[in-house]
Each structure stands twice: as C-alpha cells, then as structure tokens.
Amino acid sequence: MQEVYIKPYKNNKLEGKQKVLIKDIATVSGPKHLKGVIEEICIFKPQVTKITHFVISTLKIIEAIQEKFPDVSVQNVGELDAMLEFNPVKPKPHPVWEWIKLAVVCIVVFAGATVAIMAYNTDVSMAKTFTTLYKVFTGEVSESPAWITIPYAIGMPIGVITFYNHIGTKKITEDPTPVEVEINAYQDQVEDTIIDVLTAEKRGQYEE
Template identity: 45%
Template sequence: MKQHVIYIRPYKKTTIAEKSGVYIKDIADIHASSAVKNQINSLLILKIKNLNKKDKYLITIIDIIKVILNAFPDVIIQNVGDPEVLIDYVPKVPKENSLWEWTKMIIVSVIIFAGATLAIMAYMKDAALDKTFVVVNRIFTGEEVENPVWITIPYSIGIAVGIITFFNHIGKKKLTDDPSPMQVEIDQYENNVETSMIDSMIVKKRGKP
C-alpha cells in the first residue's frame, strides 16, 4: 500500500486572537489530498490557558509531527518551511484607528525632524551641543541665553527615555517580552562564533591548514 506524503510549511510567526485553541491550519500550510488535508488542519496543536493575557508561544516542527503522526501514523511528513513557529497571542483583535495612526506618524515625524536638525547643527558646530542649544534658543526666542532650560530639560528627559526604550529595561525589569537590541546583537554574535568554529573544525578534519 502506498503511503501518503504530506508536505508541511510552518509559518515563521503567526498572531492568534480571541481563540482558546491553536490548530494546524493556524500555524502551517499543508499539501495533501483534500480529505487528509482537512483532517490535519483541524488537529489541535496548542491550548491557550490564560485567554486574558497577552503571551508568546513556541511550536517546533517536532511538536507538529507528533500531533500529525498520532492521528495518521502511516503518513510520511516532509517539512519545507521553518523549523519553529512563534505564536503571538493577543486577547482581542486590535482595532484600527486611522486618527491615532496619523497622530503617531505626525509625532514620530516631528521628533525625527527635530532630532535630525539638532544633529546637523551640532555637527556644523564641531559637536558643540551647548552652543547648538544657544543657537536654537536665539532662533525661536531672539534672546541670547547660555543655558536655555526649555531645551536642555526636555533633551535630558528624552535621552533617558530613549535609552530605556532602546534597551527595553528599567533596572532588572523588562518593559516588554521582546528582546532588546543588545540581546539581538549578542545572539547574532554567538551564532557567528558557532558558525566560525564549525567551519574551522571542518577545515581541520579535511586536513587543510
């Protein structure tokens, strides 16, 4: 008897909202006969325990294969996608608010414009930020003040907020579950080191200098 071959392409990341259960159809694309495909798509792969809490889950291809083989022990499974699936669960589907999106875009644009302007002026002043503040104050107020407080205080607060947001930490507490840019860079560095070590060992195994 010819065995059925099932091709599965797991998604790298998927968002699940307002559902207590995650099924194969939510995290992967299946290629098989229609009858088998429909049954596989309806298989439960994960049960969300806390429906009111935003959380992340990781499903590996091994987890998917186990669920499929429990239902269809005689099939052959070929993975043609990612080995892991990151599930981002949210209690409610976020509603789009055009006004709020435009407001955020305007605020971010103003901040970027102001920051770029200040950076260019500071560069033209040979990185003399204090002199740049004096020039900016003279442009907007027409007065020559050595320490324009209305600029220096927001600047100091902005630096602190920017650092906290960038590193995603306040002391030992993380603001969100997402990795910080530093963690991402360290992870990439470790991957590069491991790849370099493997390449070096392969070269030695082949007897090359």
C-alpha cells in the same frame, strides 16, 4: 504510505481566537483529502488573558498530525521552531489615536533628523569647508557662498530620498531599503532571542 509536507513559519501572530490550528502557523502540502483536515488540527488552546509569546516545536506539529493520521509520513521543509504571538482579544484600532501616534512619530523623527544634520555639519565644519572652496575657485572670501550652499541644501534631501529608496509611500525601485534591511535583521534577532528564552524556560534552564 502517503506523504504530507509542512512548512512552519518562524514568526506568527494570532488574534481573537481561542485555539491554535496548524494552518495558523504553517503551510501544508499533500493529498487534497488530507490537506484541509490537517490544516484544521488543533495544536493547543492557550489559557491566557493577555498578549503572550509561545514557541511551538515542529515535533509538536508532527505529533498532532500523526495522532490523527498514524499512517501519514510528515516531512518538514520549514523552520524547526515557530514563534507565536498570541492575543486572545482582537484589538480595535482607534483612528484618532492612530493619527496622534503618527503625528508624534513624525515630529520626533523630524526633530531628530534636524539635530543630526546640524550636528554633522558642525562636527565636520561644513561652513568652513564651503568658505574654503569658494576661496579656492574664486580667489575671494565669503562667509555664505550661495552657489555652494544652495546646491548642497538641495542635494542633501535628494541623497536621502535616493538612499532610503522612497518618495512618500512609494518606492523608487523594488530593492529593499536600508531601513527595511535593518528592521528585518533586528526582527530576526528578537525572534531568535524570544525562542531561545522561552525554550530555556520550558527546560528550566533560564535564570534572571
């Protein structure tokens, strides 16, 4: 009996197609004469007109393969359930609209970061701290000690750049940034929730 290995991926996205093939949601490894044929096996044809999420069980993939090749042993080395975001129409991004969205995001992030830094400085009384430090080191009182505030103003963006591991679009090191880690964790939680909800709906156990 010949063996075939499949590795379904947890998160999948498919646009502008009418059917879902095994190669769209999983990697196949096995004899060359089987691999290409198995990858082209259709799992199902979504009858939807808008973006829809589906949960595809590994059992469904195995059944589709064994229906065509009854004598093949299928081993799963990936996820138990694959989530698919299916869009029957491939969207065409508009350059002007993309730039507008980018500009809006930049403005919101800049404004939010500015308010956050100002609120932090006010909350911890940074101005008073600078004045106190100046008095400790010089014995004099100054409401705006430049030799402390200027290095602080320079050091803050350097600290932000170092923390987020980016200068523009380039990474300083190959380590994932804190934002990437948080986004990845958030995506995992979203995917798990979607899978749980769709699975429960399919079994008739989900209640609003």
